[in-house]
Amino acid sequence: MALDAKTPDGPLKDKWSNYKAKTKLVNPANRKKIDIIVVGAGLSGGGAAASLSEMGYNVKVFFFQDTARRSHSVAAQGGVNAAKNYRNDGDNVYRMFYDTVKGGDFRSRESNVHRMAECSVELIDHMVAQGVPFGREYSGYLSNRSFGGVLVSRTFYARGQTGQQLLLATYQAMMKQVKKGNLKQFNRHEMLDLVMIDGKARGIIARNLVTGEVERHAAHAVVLGTGGFGKIYYLSTLAMNSNGSATWRAHKKGAYFANPSWTQIHPTALPQAGDHQSKLTLMSESLRNDGRIWVPKRKDDDRLPGDIPAEDRDYYLERRYPAFGNLVPRDVASRAAKERMDAGFGVGSMKNAVYLDFKTAIARLGIDTIKERYGNLFTMYRKITGIDAYKEPMKISPAAHFSMGGLWVDYELQTTIPGLFAVGEANFADHGANRLGANSLLQASVDGNFVLPNTIPNYLSDEIRTGAISTDHPEFAKAEKDVIAQVQKLLDIKGTMPVDNIHRRLGKVMFAEVAMSRNEKGLIWAIEEIKSLKKEFWSNVAVPGDSNGPNSELEKAGRLADYLEIAQLMAKDALDRKESCGAHFREEYQTEDGEAVRNDEEFMYSAAWEWTDGSDWKLHKEELDFKDIKVAVRSYK
Amino acid sequence: MKIHLKIWRQDNANTPGKMVAYDLDNLSPDMSFLEMLDYLNEQLAAKGERTVEFDHDCREGICGQCALIINGQAHGPEDHYTTCQTHLRTFKDGETIFVEPFRAKAFPVLRDLKVDRGSFDRIIQAGGYISAMTGMAPEANSIPIHHNISESAFDSAACIGCGACVATCKNSSAALFTSAKISHLVKLPQGEVERQERVIMMVNQHDDEGFGSCTHTGACAVACPQEVSLDNIARMNYEYNRALCEIDS
Ligand SMILES: Cc1cc2nc3c(=O)[nH]c(=O)nc-3n(C[C@H](O)[C@H](O)[C@H](O)COP(=O)(O)OP(=O)(O)OC[C@H]3O[C@@H](n4cnc5c(N)ncnc54)[C@H](O)[C@@H]3O)c2cc1C
Ligand code: FES
Numbered sequence: 001m002a003l004d005a006k007t008p009d010g011p012l013k014d015k016w017s018n019y020k021a022k023t024k025l026v027n028p029a030n031r032k033k034i035d036i037i038v039v040g041a042g043l044s045g046g047g048a049a050a051s052l053s054e055m056g057y058n059v060k061v062f063f064f065q066d067t068a069r070r071s072h073s074v075a076a077q078g079g080v081n082a083a084k085n086y087r088n089d090g091d092n093v094y095r096m097f098y099d100t101v102k103g104g105d106f107r108s109r110e111s112n113v114h115r116m117a118e119c120s121v122e123l124i125d126h127m128v129a130q131g132v133p134f135g136r137e138y139s140g141y142l143s144n145r146s147f148g149g150v151l152v153s154r155t156f157y158a159r160g161q162t163g164q165q166l167l168l169a170t171y172q173a174m175m176k177q178v179k180k181g182n183l184k185q186f187n188r189h190e191m192l193d194l195v196m197i198d199g200k201a202r203g204i205i206a207r208n209l210v211t212g213e214v215e216r217h218a219a220h221a222v223v224l225g226t227g228g229f230g231k232i233y234y235l236s237t238l239a240m241n242s243n244g245s246a247t248w249r250a251h252k253k254g255a256y257f258a259n260p261s262w263t264q265i266h267p268t269a270l271p272q273a274g275d276h277q278s279k280l281t282l283m284s285e286s287l288r289n290d291g292r293i294w295v296p297k298r299k300d301d302d303r304l305p306g307d308i309p310a311e312d313r314d315y316y317l318e319r320r321y322p323a324f325g326n327l328v329p330r331d332v333a334s335r336a337a338k339e340r341m342d343a344g345f346g347v348g349s350m351k352n353a354v355y356l357d358f359k360t361a362i363a364r365l366g367i368d369t370i371k372e373r374y375g376n377l378f379t380m381y382r383k384i385t386g387i388d389a390y391k392e393p394m395k396i397s398p399a400a401h402f403s404m405g406g407l408w409v410d411y412e413l414q415t416t417i418p419g420l421f422a423v424g425e426a427n428f429a430d431h432g433a434n435r436l437g438a439n440s441l442l443q444a445s446v447d448g449n450f451v452l453p454n455t456i457p458n459y460l461s462d463e464i465r466t467g468a469i470s471t472d473h474p475e476f477a478k479a480e481k482d483v484i485a486q487v488q489k490l491l492d493i494k495g496t497m498p499v500d501n502i503h504r505r506l507g508k509v510m511f512a513e514v515a516m517s518r519n520e521k522g523l524i525w526a527i528e529e530i531k532s533l534k535k536e537f538w539s540n541v542a543v544p545g546d547s548n549g550p551n552s553e554l555e556k557a558g559r560l561a562d563y564l565e566i567a568q569l570m571a572k573d574a575l576d577r578k579e580s581c582g583a584h585f586r587e588e589y590q591t592e593d594g595e596a597v598r599n600d601e602e603f604m605y606s607a608a609w610e611w612t613d614g615s616d617w618k619l620h621k622e623e624l625d626f627k628d629i630k631v632a633v634r635s636y637k
Numbered sequence: 638m639k640i641h642l643k644i645w646r647q648d649n650a651n652t653p654g655k656m657v658a659y660d661l662d663n664l665s666p667d668m669s670f671l672e673m674l675d676y677l678n679e680q681l682a683a684k685g686e687r688t689v690e691f692d693h694d695c696r697e698g699i700c701g702q703c704a705l706i707i708n709g710q711a712h713g714p715e716d717h718y719t720t721c722q723t724h725l726r727t728f729k730d731g732e733t734i735f736v737e738p739f740r741a742k743a744f745p746v747l748r749d750l751k752v753d754r755g756s757f758d759r760i761i762q763a764g765g766y767i768s769a770m771t772g773m774a775p776e777a778n779s780i781p782i783h784h785n786i787s788e789s790a791f792d793s794a795a796c797i798g799c800g801a802c803v804a805t806c807k808n809s810s811a812a813l814f815t816s817a818k819i820s821h822l823v824k825l826p827q828g829e830v831e832r833q834e835r836v837i838m839m840v841n842q843h844d845d846e847g848f849g850s851c852t853h854t855g856a857c858a859v860a861c862p863q864e865v866s867l868d869n870i871a872r873m874n875y876e877y878n879r880a881l882c883e884i885d886s
Pocket of ligand 1: 039040041042043044045046062063064065071072073074075076077078079080081162163189190191192225226227228237238239242243245246282284401402423424425426437438439440441442444
């Protein structure tokens, strides 16, 4: 199938308004005849569920947590971007579009990015109206901070808990619709398959994680807002139960998966402290506004950080990138940290960290200002490490964080399966090869609240005469049978290797070879390792218990089974792209001083992979065309 | 280090549960409490035994999904911590630790250490929102809000909905949870319009769910990971009485 992005005609700045003016709509009286399934209750899925049910559609929302208020969007700390230009510092929609396309290293779709920047303005209005207590100036007006990769202050924040506050507003909007009966929620439910009838997405098979029952749910359209799959690295900043299964199973039913290998490695997470470690806590990028990153100039300098004088410190970001300094984009900051650590300058007992130091900022601004800006992050740091970061520098380290890749979607956020839409981190759309900080809460919220409610009617307007979809259709029976068989297969292995053990080893392979820096030899090796882990998994994984009640090991095993396949595609994608762009740094393609070398001649495309029956994938290219921005070498020097 | 665990095991809400002993060795003080349970579960899984079910997700103190009573205290011995932030360095080598689910009539046990906190959702459904549907909002800076009021609204809004307040309270009251949302919304000008209905509906729902009344012992605020203050409860009572008076008159 050829890829059609369905980008509307007209000048970039008018595309979205032209689209909205001409798209087909569904009459309010007909909306009650339409059922929509939303999988995911984070900012993207939750926003979609709330907005679509407010419009009058019958919506069902599924998520695996016990309540929608816990979806992983809750963990986002630093902020959300919007082109409000409240600082009068030259910001506008075009500049935000420009920064995002440049930050993504010219590998995103112009029209989508511009739309995200446009919608950012109304998103802040919406969230304030819902009661989000954003940071404010003493004048009572909204405050902003600045984030990596840009020269303006456009980030809105609610202390270090911005994601939590946005998600709670979204959750509350959902709860209101639940009470009104427009929205039905299915908590502790996991989608295990997509049901297709006559080539269209018509429902899902979900497992009730309390009773173990496998259930059929039908709808006229299915929306996936299931988040990122960064937990594939085992150690990551994601929540323990985040997974790639919903999108992956949709992929196996025909949805193309785009740019799977583009994973953002965040430069400021807590370093691993030992083998027992289960996750790496993020320290928000906003800290780089006031914190300075350094390592000792001398290897194995065993003095305490406070005893190392300025002349013996290497502020390597300020040294290498004087224009942006500590605020270079994440991929650049992570790679620079890796370079120092690989060269033997890492600090901490495992030599796997660098310092993030607030001494200068505390001297300049006073400790109270630092407390107000980042208090909860410093508290979090102390709770986890036992160290007071007001007194000594934080130790930080790069960690897997965000999936730029995901299901391929067109301008309407529809996947290659008619009737299947993907929103938020689950799709691949707006961030190109590297996401800018605070753009992802934005994308997730905007997709759910402002984009999808305007694009999905174009599809649904043809469904008003379809009538209710029956779950008695043989396709439901077949999909349900397959799901039950897979669950049983996992239980029947009765091996001795715990799921987490295999997952940890997969994570090690992925972090070593399919993360910050990649090369052909390593990727080929990784593919073989993944295959052998997959073999070991299917012959010796230990999944005790049964499927008639809560069984976390069974849930984890199902997710790992999918990760083992996703990993293979990630490595393949990375191997295939013979250039360095954004987070994808191929060692073979770099300048003498270690900067990335893009190859626009051959690789100016998004790679959308089609599943071809388990043995391999077929590549489809969406060529990227930049009409409104001059394609240039991305430089932060 | 070594730890002796006594863990509550229960198949489901309708079967009786009991404490089961497990001994663990080779633990590191840097391990989190939940990483210790992971370690135990890996050993159980390798032997083909059913693992210990417990809730958790973000493991950084913000999602509110983790919920254990550790040695009789919600989220363990440290004030204002979540279970996932609790590390073994808080315990002594060789210590015996009792691990139970959050206990309250309104939090039925699902299995082992997992409980159902759907009652919290229903309290929010009763009125814990501002009815600004997508598309309705005015320009964000059109209503200035004093910095201190906004910060104070944040202090209330910070609640993570974990339920430690209920699990700690001798009356199993969810007053701190309910009042935090009421206060967050009433402090903001945007929340003004629905002020009366909100407090009445939410307080009534709180009572209908089987949560107890608040007798101002204050244990909840000590356990609360987000340090949500008792002032919220005072504000809720004030708002509730005010709403009743206004409706009467
Ligand atoms: C620690 C951290 C900090 C961050 N900080 C920032 C920041 O400051 N600014 C910023 O812009 N971005 C930030 N991000 C990124 C941003 O938070 C996420 O990209 C965004 O919130 C994703 O939202 P979402 O709705 O797509 O997915 P999520 O919020 O992850 O929601 C996924 C939903 O899908 C459900 N789900 C998943 N699989 C299934 C299944 N199989 N069946 C049923 N349900 C399923 C889950 O239950 C959940 O409800 C951060 C990310 C992390 C990890
Ligand atoms: S697991 Fe999220 S708060 Fe503990």
